[in-house]
Amino acid sequence: MIEKKNLEELEKGSLLAFGEIFNGKIHPSAIEVLTPLKELGLKLDKKVVLICLMDNFKSFQDLEVLKKSVADEVWMVCHQELVHFKDDLYAEVLIEIVKTTSPYGLFFPATSLGCALAPRIAGKLNLGLCAHVNYLEVEDGKIVMVRPTYGENIIAKLILKTTPVMATLSIGAFSPSFGEKEPKFFEVAMPEGFNWASKIKVRKFKPSVKQPNRLSTAKVVVAGGRGLKSKENFEKLFELAHMLKAEVGATRPVCYEGWVEEDRMIGVSGVTVRPKVYIGFGISGALQHTVGMENSEFIVAVNTDKEAPLVKMAHLALIGDASQVLDLLIKKLKK
Template identity: 55%
Template sequence: MAECIFAFGQCFEGKLHPASLEILTPLREVADRLNKRLILIGLADDKEKFLAIPELKKLLADEVWYIIHPNLKHLPDDLCERVLVYLASEHKPYGIFFPATKKGLSVAPRVAGSLQAGLCAHVNAFEVKNGNLFLLRPTYGENIIAKLTSQRLPIMATLALNAFPIKEAEKEPLIKELKHPEGFDWSTKLTIKNFKPPKKEPSRLSVAKVVVAGGMGLKSKENFQMLFELAKILKAEVGGTRPAVHAGWVEADRMIGVSGVSVRPKLYLAFGISGAIQHTVGMEGSEFIVSINIDKEAPMMKMAHIGFVCDAPSFLKALLRKLKAKD
C-alpha cells in the first residue's frame, strides 16, 4: 500500500499541458528517494489522440495510466474528481499531485475534499527526511517559507507553475489503459455550450530573456506604462508585482510570483519593487538583477547585482529620455 505517486497529466485534444511535464521533475526525485512508482494519470476523450502525444514516450514517470471516455473531453471538474477518487480508493497512492493550472487548482480541492486529505497550494520545493515528505511554499507577504506535512495519506499538493524545468527520461514508461467498472457513473452536471480558444496570444513572459518589472514604487498606472516603452527598446517582456496587478496597473497574466508566473531571464530590471517573497520566488532564478528603489534596505536591493537608490519613476523617465536620444 501507498507505494505509488499519482501525477495529474492534464491534456486537451492531444496536447499535454507543459505544467504536467514540469511537476514530474521534482516528483521523480521524490519517488526515487521514497522508493515509490511515479504514475502519470491521463484523462481524455480520444484514445488515438492521447496516444499520439509526442512527449508520452519521454516522460519521467514509471507508468502512464489513461482513462478514455467521451465525457472527459473538457475534463469536467466533478467527473474528474469521481474518476480520480475511484483510482485513489483502488490503488491507495502515497501522494496525488497536480500542476497549479486552472484545471489543477479546480479539481485537486474536490479530490481532497472527497478523500478528506490535506492539500497544500503553490508548493515550489520538496524535502525528504527520514522517509517523510515535506512540502515547501512561500507564505504571507513576509519573507517566510513554510514547511508543511500532511497527517494523512494521500499527501496532496498543487505545484507552482514554471518552478521546475522539464526533463526527459531515457526509458519509455509503461503505458496502459485503465477500464472503470460496469456501472461507473460517467455523468457530469456541467454542460459545455461553447468553447473558444484564447483570443490573445499567451504572454511570453515566462520564457523572456529580458524582463522589466514594476511594483508600487512606480506610484501610478501612467508611470507603469513607461515600462512598456522600455520593454520595446530592450526587447523585453513586462511583469508586475501582485500589488501592482491588484491596483489595476497591469494585467493579471503579467503577475510574477507565487500565484503568478515564474521567470528566469538573463536580465531582470526591478523598478520600485521592494521584494516581498511572494514576488521574489518568481524571479530569483534570474541571472542578472538590477534594482531601482528609493529604499536602500529593501530586500530586492540586497538580491540585486546592481542597485540604484533612486525614486523609480524619476529614474525611468531619465532612462527613457537618454535611450530615445541615442536613437
C-alpha cells in the same frame, strides 16, 4: 496501440501527477512537476505516474513529449465525456483511481484547473492538501513541503497526516527534465458501473483571443511594482520590453490595482521566471514576488529604498526613482 489495464492491475503506492490536457495538448506544467517527483520517487523507491484524462487517444498530439518525460508510467483515461473539463467528473475519475491504487502521493500543477480539481478530491476523501508548494524534500522517510505563506516574507514547512500526500505545485517553480527511458503507457479501463454523468453542462466555449505571454520562458524580464506610482508609468514597461525583446512582469499589488492583467504576476500565485536578466522597477521585494524570480541569473533593482529586500538580493541595485530611471532609459535607448 497501448496496453489496456483494469484499475486493479495498476501499480499501487506510486506518486501520481495530474497531466492537464486541453485540446489534445499537454500543459507544460505537467512536465515540470515530474522533475521533483522523480527525485522523491528515487529517494522513496516509488514509481512516478502521470495521469492524463482525454476524450480520445487519437486526438492527443503530445505523445512524443510524454515519451521523453521522466515519468515511469503514463496512465490514460479516455472517454467522450472527458472532452471538456468538468470539475465533478474529473474529480470522480481521479477519486476512483486513488481508491483502487492507494497512491503515496497525488500532485497537481497549480493551474486554474489543477486548483479547481485538487480540493474537490481532498474534500471528498478527507485528505490534507498543501497549496503553491515550491520545494519538496524527504525527511525521515516523509515528504516535507515548503511554501511561502501569509503573503509576506514568511516561509512554512509542512507535512500531511493523511496519505496520499497531496499538493498543488507552483507553476514554473521546477524546471522540466527529460528521461533516458521511455515511460510505459497504459490505457486505464474504468470499472463497468462507473458513472460518467456530470452536473455541469458546457454550453459554449470561447477560446482566448490573446496569446498567452511568454513570461515564464523570457530571457529578459522587466517588472514593475507600486514604486512606479501609476498605471501610466507602468505601461511604459511595455515600450522598454519591446526594445529589449523582454516580457513584462508585475507584483501582486499592481495586478490587484488593475495596472496590468493578472497573467503578468510573478510570484507565489503567479508565474516563476528565471531570465538571464531581471530588472525590477519600484519593487520592494515581498517574498510573494521574490520566490518567483530569485533564480534569475542577473537581478537589477531600481528603488529609492536602500533597505528593500529586492535591493539587497540584487546583483546591481540602482538607488533612485524608478519612473524617472525608466523614462530616461527609454529615451537613451531610442537614440
